Amino acid sequence: MVDAMALLFAFLIGVVCGLRSMTAPAVVAWGAHLGWLHLEGSWLGFFANKISLVLFSLLALGELVADKLTFIPGRTQPGPLIVRIIFGAICAAALAVSGAASPLAGGLLGAVGAIAGAYAGYTYRTRLAGKAPDLVLALLEDLLAVGGGFFLVSR
Numbered sequence: 326m327v328d329a330m331a332l333l334f335a336f337l338i339g340v341v342c343g344l345r346s347m348t349a350p351a352v353v354a355w356g357a358h359l360g361w362l363h364l365e366g367s368w369l370g371f372f373a374n375k376i377s378l379v380l381f382s383l384l385a386l387g388e389l390v391a392d393k394l395t396f397i398p399g400r401t402q403p404g405p406l407i408v409r410i411i412f413g414a415i416c417a418a419a420l421a422v423s424g425a426a427s428p429l430a431g432g433l434l435g436a437v438g439a440i441a442g443a444y445a446g447y448t449y450r451t452r453l454a455g456k457a458p459d460l461v462l463a464l465l466e467d468l469l470a471v472g473g474g475f476f477l478v479s480r
């Protein structure tokens with residue numbers, strides 16, 4: 326059962342990455358730094374490094390600001406989507422390793438979750454455009470990504 330929960334969380338951190346590509350690595354780095362995730366001895370141990378923590382945190386904060394700018398390419402464009410898939414897979418592998426599940430299965434689920442999250446976020450923002458201010462929609466998405474990410478890594 327522990328493996329199943331770890332793999333579910335792996336998929337969900339991929340969804341977080343689909344919503345905000347740098348939030349997932351930032352919360353994984355925070356989870357490793359705070360001792361919530363146990364990655365020591367694995368190739369994913371770099372998440373526990375203070376340099377990774379600072380770098381991913383700064384990138385996540387920058388992305389939270391940049392998301393509100395109109396000239397930023399859409400998350401479903403090939404370049405941004407590929408980044409989300411890669412980071413979703415890596416972050417999901419980290420959650421799988423920490424939860425004693427297969428990092429390969431976790432990574433694959435994270436990649437699928439990143440695609441699902443990217444398209445769900447895109448659909449959410451486009452379907453509600455005009456019904457609510459885009460800034461409000463973006464801030465709600467930020468809250469879901471950051472809050473959901475921290476929930477996943479703290480379990």
